[in-house]
Amino acid sequence: MHDMSAHVAHHAPPTSFIRKHIFSLDHKVIGKQYYGLALIAVLVGMVLSWLMRIHLGWTNYAIPGLHFLSSNGAPGNVMTPEYYLQLMTMHATIMVFFVLTTAPFAAFGNYFLPIQVGAEDMPFPHFNMMSFWVTFVGFVVLIASFFVSDGPTLGGWTQYAPLSAVGAVGGPGEGMGVVLWASSIAIFCVGQLLGSLNFITTTLDMRTKGMSLWRLPLSAWGWFITSCMGLTAFAVLMPACILLILDHVAGTSFFVPSNLVLNDQLQPHAGGSTLLWQHLFWFFGHPEVYIAIVPGMGIVSHVLITNMRKPMLSHRVLIYSFGALAVLSYMVYGHHMFVSGMNPVSSLAFSFPTLIITIPSTIIVLIWMGSLYGAKLHTNTACLFALGFISMFISGGVSGFFLAQPSTDIMLHATYFVVGHFHMVMGVAAMFGIFAGTYFWFPKMFGRMMNETLGKVHFWLTFVGAYCIFMPFHYLGLAGNVRRYQAFANVDYMAHLVPLHRFITISALLTGASQLVFLYNLIHSRFWGKPATDNPWQATSLEWSTPTTPPPHNNFGDKLPEVFHDPYQYGVESSVGDYVMQASPEQVSSGHDEA
């Protein structure tokens, strides 16, 4: 943590391949590395979800080649119940940590935050480089658990104690699998803490002349607020993981209670608290939801404004609402524990702020909707995904009202209703934010345009597909379909739900396959796309003022820009059109200055 800023802003352009592309200090390269990592992770996570979905639809179906992944977990290519849970755990862990945290926050934030504040780089480039490589090591450690003798952990991404803390007696993967899981997450925390340090100092200290905090674009605000959350949330998860590892390898009893008998064996632990793990985990876990979604909110706002050609109804209220989400996210975590045996009074205490947190969320949505009203929208692919984000956020968010209340949550908590809720509001919405950011910023990152037609095909297939997959989850939950079960055909009251599961599985396979359109577009456009101009969307913020596209090593060439305007001066008359760029000294008549 000490002072790496020696290199701030003026590390020379690297010349060797390793310094340029692998151990690079350049925030832009690090951002792209994070994006690449997230891309690999999302492909792995998606394939895991396919395997699970196929098993849920056709329980005894032999998936060709599955035994190569695990001969114990899939004898004769048919998934065992335990292996289903192992894949479920890995799917969730990979998606939450290495996709939803990594792509919208670390990838886009690294690339664009320094440029949007008008800096040459982040203040601690060595820590920045470390943050990526530490995260990469965390990913490798997690994936390594597929290759240990009894496979990865089956305890779910929440790793509830005591199952997670008793060792191999807890089932396949509960020995070495959990140790690798907890080590991977602890390592990941280090990476995110280093990243947050850079994001916060970049925002506070590296702003160029004229760039007041209120003049920061909403995307930069999203990353800044997220980094404040990351700083506090990951700092709590890491100690929890250390204690969990010690329960495994050192024989301590932090989380395992006395007199626990598993498989007829009295466990050699005493006096630990199982609820302690849940408290520590969810104190991180709920802010994590907002760590995944707030960068998306910032990106979506940024993309929408550019395509609406007018600012949001209120720039400041949006920022205050982002901040309110961040603060409240620490006070609501207990709503994940309504069925944990926690004191009912505590449940009430956590229910109240959970209902309160819907207020800033609603304000954000209303500002988006109100600003969209009457706008002459440029419906390019980035804009469509931004609209899709809002749609998913509302559809998934509405079910949150029911889950916020202990009385209804107790009924719904262990069902697919919750699975539908969090996949839409956090998973798919955040993915749409990533897609919006990708289509919007690709020209700046790679100097080429993505194919719009393929982009729109990708959007509609993904949008319809996501609804086909996750809306029925709510119905399944209301029908009493419990989650985390690997088969339903043999349970009378759930047997009739199997056809719906099959429909979901087919939707998931098709929606997943339609991501190939995106992948093709991404790779093809990278090399053969139409060359991009410096400001293809006629946008105002500083990333569009760089002297070249992609930006040079020090972002702005010989002279750092000076900022003269609020971030979103659209709907004005200037020499370049209906907008004036932040770095342009031109005075315009009818602005929307709010700051």
Add this chain to the structure above:
Amino acid sequence: MATTVHEPPRIEPPHERSRLSAGSGNGGRSLVPADGDLRRIKDYSPPPSATGIWVVMASITMSFLAFTSALIVRQGSASDWHHLTLPRILYLNTLVLLASSIALEVARRQVRSFMAGGRHSAAYPTRWLYITLFLGLLFVAGQYFAWLQLRAQGLFLATNPNSSFFYVLTAIHALHVSGGLGGLARVILRLNRSILRQSTLDATAHYWHFMDGLWVYLLLLLWMKL
């Protein structure tokens, strides 16, 4: 802790030099090449390390708050908590660590006075920085000695929850102190090469004093029967 480190002017291309010195407030730069003259070295304005060290301390505080709440919950969750008598050497270690902070403060004042044109030579504060470094190392060695004493009493990591927390908290604190020792070594190196910035020293000092305060807090936490 502003740690911006100044790059020796000879490796800066001329256009970079003029750009860096042309900064202005609100995040602009005011870094002036010093040609090896410590007194002319300027910081970025504002220095990112000054903000950064508070960010670091906030995150460490959160981690130790998590450990604290775990300790409180664990102490109340079962009757197997045996309060251990802290090895006496810990009190001596505390004095050593507090003394190191005083030594560092003396060094910092001397550097500041030197940079402001006072009469001390740059070699003078270096002596106090070495004393700080030595006391810091003595503290870590003392903590190790305390662990040996507990082991001799048959108290290991897994013996009972109190000993578990004792080892975890002291080890993680010692790890953070070692990071501070690395920072101190870096400050000494930079002072010797006349490329130290005031902000670097300030940040290191803030961190070091924070380690001090954190240790006193941990000592009380482990000593108290909650």
